[in-house]
Amino acid sequence: MRSLRDLQRDFGNALLAPGAAEFIPPGLGIYAANVAGNWLKALAGAYPIARKIVGERFFEGLARAYSAAHPSRSGDLNDYGADFPAFVADYPGTRDLPYLPDVARMEWLAHRAHFAADAPRFDPARLAGVSPAKYAALPLRLAPPCGLLVSGWPLARLWEIHQDGYAGDLSADLAPAAARILVYRPDWKSAVAALAPGEFALLGAAQHGETLGDALETALAADPQADAANALARWVSAGVLVL
Numbered sequence: 001m002r003s004l005r006d007l008q009r010d011f012g013n014a015l016l017a018p019g020a021a022e023f024i025p026p027g028l029g030i031y032a033a034n035v036a037g038n039w040l041k042a043l044a045g046a047y048p049i050a051r052k053i054v055g056e057r058f059f060e061g062l063a064r065a066y067s068a069a070h071p072s073r074s075g076d077l078n079d080y081g082a083d084f085p086a087f088v089a090d091y092p093g094t095r096d097l098p099y100l101p102d103v104a105r106m107e108w109l110a111h112r113a114h115f116a117a118d119a120p121r122f123d124p125a126r127l128a129g130v131s132p133a134k135y136a137a138l139p140l141r142l143a144p145p146c147g148l149l150v151s152g153w154p155l156a157r158l159w160e161i162h163q164d165g166y167a168g169d170l171s172a173d174l175a176p177a178a179a180r181i182l183v184y185r186p187d188w189k190s191a192v193a194a195l196a197p198g199e200f201a202l203l204g205a206a207q208h209g210e211t212l213g214d215a216l217e218t219a220l221a222a223d224p225q226a227d228a229a230n231a232l233a234r235w236v237s238a239g240v241l242v243l
Helices: 004-016 029-046 048-054 056-069 084-090 100-115 132-137 155-161 197-207 212-222 228-237
Strands: 147-151 179-184 191-194
Touching: 029 048, 029 056, 029 100, 048 056, 048 100, 056 084, 084 100, 100 147, 100 155, 100 179, 132 212, 147 197, 155 179, 155 191, 179 197, 197 212, 197 228, 212 228
Parallel strands: none
Antiparallel strands: 147 179, 179 191
């Protein structure tokens, strides 16, 4: 007699097989259809800009191809889709959209930002007991919802023009050029900001756990003309940098 574990494994494999709903017994096919439908909804929710760029019908086919190659391994659908940007980069049908993989990378950061834990807001009173001579040794961190991305495409602009309710100029210069962005979560909604080289270096140093003094030096090394102190104040105030 087959064990319960074997039966569960075979049932799970049947649900994950391409076209499973057509071949598993009637009454169980609904489970396979629900699995595929839930994965499609999860991808559509995580990648709305990619969906807008390629169109609903193409995105559905792309999502189904991804699901066949990358079935979910988590019980939380919010975790589903991490490998989608790499899949898009290798997908033959998207080769005429060379910026799409980076758009997807940006969207995954935004998706993760939405569900990330809060970071404590900076309280100036916390520095009251710290000697100014020791400020440079303070640890600097990037808040959990935040992510950084370097791209050859204008991701901040592509993010802006594809937001729901945007009614401005829809043009975007897609000539390849270096771009640096921050994905963060002000006011409970993910957002994207374009960064100057010094700002990006400052936030990157915080992401790697450098001290305040070392992070400021890193920013100035990346751009000697950067106003690192102003950038520090700006992003601490926005809850992006945590002291």
